Amino acid sequence: MPARTRPIDKLATAAAKCSTESSVYGKCIFADYNNVRKDMCATEFLKLKECYLVRSLPKIEWGSADQSTEGV
Amino acid sequence: MTTFSIRAFIPPLTRRCLPLQATRRYAVQAPGAPMLEIFSGQQKWMQKERAASDTETSRSVDYLRDEVASRLCERVLDINRHFPRVLDLGANACNISRMLTLPSEETPDKGPRSKRIGTITAADPSETLLHRDADLPFNKEINIVRDVLTTSELLPYEANTFDAVLSSLSLHWINDLPSVLAQVNNILKPDSPFIGVMMGGDSLYELRTALQLAELDRRGGVSTHTSPLADVKDIGGLLQKAGFNLLTVDIDDIVVDFPDTFSLMKDLQAMGESNAVLAREKGGIHRDVLLAAESIYKELHGNEDGTLPATFRLIYMIGWKPSASQAKPLERGTGMFSIKDYLEKDKKPGEGKE
Numbered sequence: 197m198p199a200r201t202r203p204i205d206k207l208a209t210a211a212a213k214c215s216t217e218s219s220v221y222g223k224c225i226f227a228d229y230n231n232v233r234k235d236m237c238a239t240e241f242l243k244l245k246e247c248y249l250v251r252s253l254p255k256i257e258w259g260s261a262d263q264s265t266e267g268v
Numbered sequence: 269m270t271t272f273s274i275r276a277f278i279p280p281l282t283r284r285c286l287p288l289q290a291t292r293r294y295a296v297q298a299p300g301a302p303m304l305e306i307f308s309g310q311q312k313w314m315q316k317e318r319a320a321s322d323t324e325t326s327r328s329v330d331y332l333r334d335e336v337a338s339r340l341c342e343r344v345l346d347i348n349r350h351f352p353r354v355l356d357l358g359a360n361a362c363n364i365s366r367m368l369t370l371p372s373e374e375t376p377d378k379g380p381r382s383k384r385i386g387t388i389t390a391a392d393p394s395e396t397l398l399h400r401d402a403d404l405p406f407n408k409e410i411n412i413v414r415d416v417l418t419t420s421e422l423l424p425y426e427a428n429t430f431d432a433v434l435s436s437l438s439l440h441w442i443n444d445l446p447s448v449l450a451q452v453n454n455i456l457k458p459d460s461p462f463i464g465v466m467m468g469g470d471s472l473y474e475l476r477t478a479l480q481l482a483e484l485d486r487r488g489g490v491s492t493h494t495s496p497l498a499d500v501k502d503i504g505g506l507l508q509k510a511g512f513n514l515l516t517v518d519i520d521d522i523v524v525d526f527p528d529t530f531s532l533m534k535d536l537q538a539m540g541e542s543n544a545v546l547a548r549e550k551g552g553i554h555r556d557v558l559l560a561a562e563s564i565y566k567e568l569h570g571n572e573d574g575t576l577p578a579t580f581r582l583i584y585m586i587g588w589k590p591s592a593s594q595a596k597p598l599e600r601g602t603g604m605f606s607i608k609d610y611l612e613k614d615k616k617p618g619e620g621k622e
Binding site for chain 1: 481482484485486487488528530531533534555556558559560562563564566567568
């Protein structure tokens with residue numbers, strides 16, 4: 197039986213692929229970390245979350261590499 | 269003298285719910301002050317049981333407890349004395365006992381550190397964690413007795429029983445620290461040491477701040493995700509209040525680098541050190557907050573190579589139970605020579621060369 201992947205592991209792998217967005221969001225909070233209020237960096241966070249959601253989708257092999265080479 | 273008790277035949281979970289009617293033990297409480305309950309003992313017990321049931325993972329995160337237990341053993345060695353009966357209070361996975369069977373790092377060829385220790389009683393409320401390593405070979409090298417406690421705050425031992433009480437990384441989950449320390453003082457023989465180490469003050473401040481900032485931005489408020497911890501300043505007062513003499517308190521920071529916040533949290537969970545504050549938000553941390561905290565942790569505290577440091581501040585404390593025969597500190601002003609002169613004596617020739 198293959199070991200079950202824990203949700204936190206999925207979150208970790210997906211989050212690791214969004215380092216650019218993550219760093220932008222982190223910098224936004226860091227710029228004014230003594231005065232953080234709700235949704236201070238909402239736009240940056242949404243970008244990060246969007247990236248995370250895309251990355252956390254199971255991989256779907258649409259036009260995979262060998263198909264496209266066949267076409268060429 | 270001995271009374272027959274059916275307690276041992278009641279399953280552990282039920283046993284924990286039954287009141288300890290027959291037990292009357294020495295305990296203190298500050299007069300007039302209501303008993304503060306910060307941590308949920310039941311929750312902590314469950315977390316430890318659950319963590320220890322996965323033996324492999326649980327063993328893989330012993331790095332912190334082993335290191336701290338090893339440093340504690342070095343402090344025990346500093347006391348030139350034989351200890352026939354020792355109590356390991358809050359033993360976790362008997363880390364102190366295992367570390368005692370290893371030779372000292374400074375003198376690797378002098379044999380195990382446990383030479384001066386007779387019987388060690390390892391006491392912890394979590395049965396699974398306590399017995400996790402019961403089959404390992406080190407159990408044969410040291411005389412170890414495992415005692416499952418009903419609660420971590422009630423020590424079921426007679427007064428003047430032990431020649432030393434050790435405690436490693438478990439006092440930070442105790443609600444009523446003054447009472448437990450007073451009980452420790454009570455079960456010690458006169459002129460015997462209590463040597464303990466606990467998490468303190470700024471432990472995991474990086475995680476604490478990252479989660480706070482993430483929650484402020486995402487949800488507009490803060491909830492408790494890390495325990496309130498005792499500060500170094502408080503420890504001296506606590507020990508003194510519990511009746512200990514000749515106190516020594518010092519701190520030690522251990523910084524562990526983690527690849528990301530998720531592995532830090534997973535390790536804490538596998539240690540059984542997850543959040544058990546009563547006022548915590550039930551259920552897991554929101555996923556958005558986790559995601560935000562990861563970014564903030566990296567930006568605020570991250571190392572240059574992308575790893576995240578996590579600081580564990582350890583407070584070591586040594587206190588002696590008073591006794592008439594004990595060496596007493598000299599009175600102020602009775603010193604015969606100056607320590608300053610003594611320390612500078614060795615320096616003088618070196619200074620000229622530099």
